[in-house]
Amino acid sequence: MKGSQYAVIGLGRFGSSVAKELIELGFEVLGIDRNEEIVDEMSNVLTHTVVADATDEEVLKSLGIRNFDCAVVAIGDDIQASIMAAILVKDLGVKNVVAKALSELHGKVLHKIGVDRIIYPERDMGIRVAHQLVSPNLLDYIELSKEYTIAELSVTGRISGMTLEQLDTRKKYGCSVVAINKRGGIVIAPTAEDTVDERDIMVVIGTNEQIEDFQQAVSG
Structure with a gap:
């Protein structure tokens, strides 16, 4: 795979928008979500899609997440899952981790665990x-x-x-x-x-x- 490789975890409105734009820009994107229906919808758009729990370390290892240049944690309304996924992708060696924060407090926690860039879409x-x-x-x-x-x-x-x-x-x-x-x-x-x-x-x-x-x- 030539060029940067991106993994987008959480394919809600924000995550799917980021993933689609990365595809438009010519990059290869792996989309991960627990919702099978959402993954099916995105399967014809993204390079690869998978139904998976991104809070499971073994699952992320099996997907080869450490080989990706950037992981975007775009999990919607589950703050605990967002934080857990961010911790795991950092620990597994992803070079650049970007995460969506739902609140200032959520953002502070993401910052503490070493997330490289925190995005507050609504704010x-x-x-x-x-x-x-x-x-x-x-x-x-x-x-x-x-x-x-x-x-x-x-x-x-x-x-x-x-x-x-x-x-x-x-x-x-x-x-x-x-x-x-x-x-x-x-x-x-x-x-x-x-x-x-x-x-x-x-x-x-x-x-x-x-x-x-x-x-x-x-x-x-």
Whole structure:
């Protein structure tokens, strides 16, 4: 199997969505769930699917879970099963373990047992929707850490035709434009001479405060 191999444990709405997208991106995915009906539904979509209890160490060993580059623990509403599965895949040597958390407390436990990345789908989506509601030209918002955020801002008529040198976002606001999504394609790591035009989308990185200041300046 070439490239990274992924195992997705729990094929509910979140898990199946992650698994399908990984397949779309060209990776091979093993889907694991205790529900036979769900596994049957996904069998024609994923590379491999299996009906199995991911809280059983021997079962995970028999599936060769240690050979996977990444395991996504996406178990829905059973916190105990989620934690147990995460502990087992870590102990069995999976290099990168990502887990869905249902609450802050659940997330803290996952962090304590060494999960590499913890995702809060409902909380994160709520934050993104709230930011989009209060900022009309903010298209998307992802918190990278406690300090930094990456945001997609639509270019307004106020700055249309300006170069990045003229915008001078780093000096004026402290944030940086790391990409520009234009109709003809995406400009990665744009230069000072690159221009932004109305309906372009700027990908901006900075602190929440810096991005908010920039967003208010370009839409005011």
